[in-house]
Amino acid sequence: MANTVLHKADTRGDANHGWLHSKHTFSFANYYNPERMHFGVLRVLNDDTVAGGKGFGTHPHDNMEIISIPLEGDLEHKDSMGNVAVIKNGEIQVMSAGTGIQHSEYNKSNNSTVKFLQIWVFPNKKNVTPRYDQIPLNLEDRKNKLQQILSPNPDDAGVWIHQNAWFHIANFDKGITTEYQFKAKGNGLYVFNLKGDLTVDGQLLNTRDGFGIWDTDKVQITAETDAEFLLMEVPMAM
Amino acid sequence: MHNTLLTTHYPQLTTQQKNTMNKIQILVIGRDADILQAVVRLVNKNEHWNATGTSEDESAIELFHQHSYELVLLGGGIASDSELKLRKIFTLQNPDIKIIQHWGGGSGLLKNEIQSALENNEGGNFNIVDNPFN
Structure with a gap:
């Protein structure tokens, strides 16, 4: 028989930093719930809203598969591999952090918010060569x-x-x-x-x-x- | 290879250093200097934790012999043979030591990983090996 787990929207962790409003399905940053650590290798599901002109400054990652799915607005990405890109609704971005990567993500617009899903998946191989990709979806x-x-x-x-x-x-x-x-x-x-x-x-x-x-x-x-x-x-x- | 060692030793203990000694001591090992620095800085933002970081196995082993750590965080870039060696040496010296893989590189997971490990919760850390001889 199948096993199930239900996470109602209003039970998610809520972090409002002014410039960033994030809803955490699983424990993240200051939201810690031992019952909500992961679903298999799915470790992070953040539902983020970033204010105009604001964003995540340059910060490091390693050993994680990081997927971003924009829902509204444009997000500007820069990383230590030299990638500079803007991702928008209808696109998907992926980073294999592997041995280490530095990146930043900013709302490209000064006036409107950007909404996107930030999804982290544990990799099946540690210390891979970092990589970045972004594709449009029909x-x-x-x-x-x-x-x-x-x-x-x-x-x-x-x-x-x-x-x-x-x-x-x-x-x-x-x-x-x-x-x-x-x-x-x-x-x-x-x-x-x-x-x-x-x-x-x-x-x-x-x-x-x-x-x-x-x-x-x-x-x-x-x-x-x-x-x-x-x-x-x-x-x-x- | 250049070793990054993020720690300080003083012959005379100040009040601040005594306070540091009362904190939960955490050894962080990682190969990427920038990430190591970020992880140590983020761990030390918690008033109850004190992190020492190093990028080399020999230095990590020496630190482990010299100080009493409650938790070892393994960062990125550590080859599996190095990891196994470190786990064996640390566990031989302290069978109760908690050794966990830190995923994400100084990310939003760090606080959760440490908290879970200190509470003996599996906490989504997939690479916990409490005793490599079992």
């Missing part, structure tokens, strides 16, 4: 179907990471149903509902709710209203 490819945006394979759709993980994003009209088949045995699926109402194997999810399910090989997903959601299939153990 928004039409997620209309009433699952659009793969991340996988372990450089030749597959979306970006790739050093982990046996697959991410999909979707924008469903009310009433659309799909069945998600797990890609790998031993993996779990974390559903993060971006907007609207969904049911996942009978569990109702409202906007920004999260739901993890594992020890199963498929999941039934139905949009109860128009809905946008992110599926993250990850190993439940290293």
Whole structure:
């Protein structure tokens, strides 16, 4: 029988620094909840809003796969590998921090906020050569179907990471149903509902709710209203 | 290789140093000097913790012999044979020592990782090896 965990949106950690308002699904920075440390190798799911002209100054990372998905506005990225880029809604950015990387991320606009998801996944290999990638996604490819945006394979759709993980994003009209088949045995699926109402194997999810399910090989997903959601299939153990 | 050692020793203890001794002592080992510095700085922002950082195994072993640490944080860039050696030496000297992998490089996970380790919580730290001889 499948195991599940429900994280209602209003139970997330809340950090409001003025320039940054972040909702933490899992323990992060000053939010510490031993019951909310990770879902398998998915360690961080931050729902960030950054004020105009503000951002994260240069800071280091190592040994982590870091994925950014902009939801609103433009985010400017600079890193120690010489990459300077702006990512916007409809794109996805990935960094393998590996042996070490320094980067900064700023809201490109002085006037409007930028909203993005910051997702960290434990890598399946330590001390890899740092890398950065960013790709545009076709928004039409997620209309009433699952659009793969991340996988372990450089030749597959979306970006790739050093982990046996697959991410999909979707924008469903009310009433659309799909069945998600797990890609790998031993993996779990974390559903993060971006907007609207969904049911996942009978569990109702409202906007920004999260739901993890594992020890199963498929999941039934139905949009109860128009809905946008992110599926993250990850190993439940290293 | 240039060793980065982020610690200070004084022959005469001041009040401040005595206060430091009452803190939870944490040894941080990492190969990247910038990240090591960031991790030590971030750990020391907590008033109850005192971090010493080093980038070399020999220096780490010497520090471990000289001081009483409650926690060892292994940062990035440490090869698996080095990690195993350090874990064995530290565990032989202090079977209760907590040794954890720090993920992310001075990131938002640091405080959580330390807190979890000190509370004996698995805490999402996947590489805990309490005793490598078990």
